[in-house]
Amino acid sequence: MPDLPLRDIHLPEPTGFWPLATGWWLLMLLVLLVATACLLWLRFRPTPVVQRGLRELASIEAMIETSPEAGLRRLSILLRRVCLSRHPREHVAGLTGEAWLALLDQSFKTPRFATGPGRYLVEAPYRPNAHIRAEDIRPLLALCRLWLKSRHHPRKMPR
Numbered sequence: 001m002p003d004l005p006l007r008d009i010h011l012p013e014p015t016g017f018w019p020l021a022t023g024w025w026l027l028m029l030l031v032l033l034v035a036t037a038c039l040l041w042l043r044f045r046p047t048p049v050v051q052r053g054l055r056e057l058a059s060i061e062a063m064i065e066t067s068p069e070a071g072l073r074r075l076s077i078l079l080r081r082v083c084l085s086r087h088p089r090e091h092v093a094g095l096t097g098e099a100w101l102a103l104l105d106q107s108f109k110t111p112r113f114a115t116g117p118g119r120y121l122v123e124a125p126y127r128p129n130a131h132i133r134a135e136d137i138r139p140l141l142a143l144c145r146l147w148l149k150s151r152h153h154p155r156k157m158p159r
Contacts, residue, residue: 046149049085053078053148061141068132069124075137075144076121079104082151097122107150117143 046054056078064071083092083103095103101114101122112118117140124132 047151049082050148050151053082053151054145057141057145057148064134064137064141068134068137072120072124072132072137072140075140079121079144079147082148086151104147107147112143113147 057075060071060074060078063074080092087103092103098114101111101118104113104118104121105111113121117137120132120137120140
């Protein structure tokens, strides 16, 4: 048999890691989407304080029909507790009157508490024989609900 010019076995060059296969690109995209979804969920979910506050606000709304004065007191306590959970105690605990309404108005561009239905929070306890009607407090309850929903994006307190 004639001598054939045979060559030794040639292995293919090793495969590099780049360019990545389609599966790796899809996996990276999936990880990025899941991470973005988690961050958005953490950013925009209501906090437990807000959830409890909204539940208590619903019970105060039911109470307003029978006892508006007691409901107004509970509403004031609720707002104070939510503020104390978000801001340093020394900045919130001693606030009364206009300063208290100004703190509540920090969530809005216009002073809704100081010039609107929020005035009931500072005036009603000092009115002699205050006969507060449930119809008068409903706008305040709506404002408080809006304020509570804005609490999961707290603004920093000025020093």
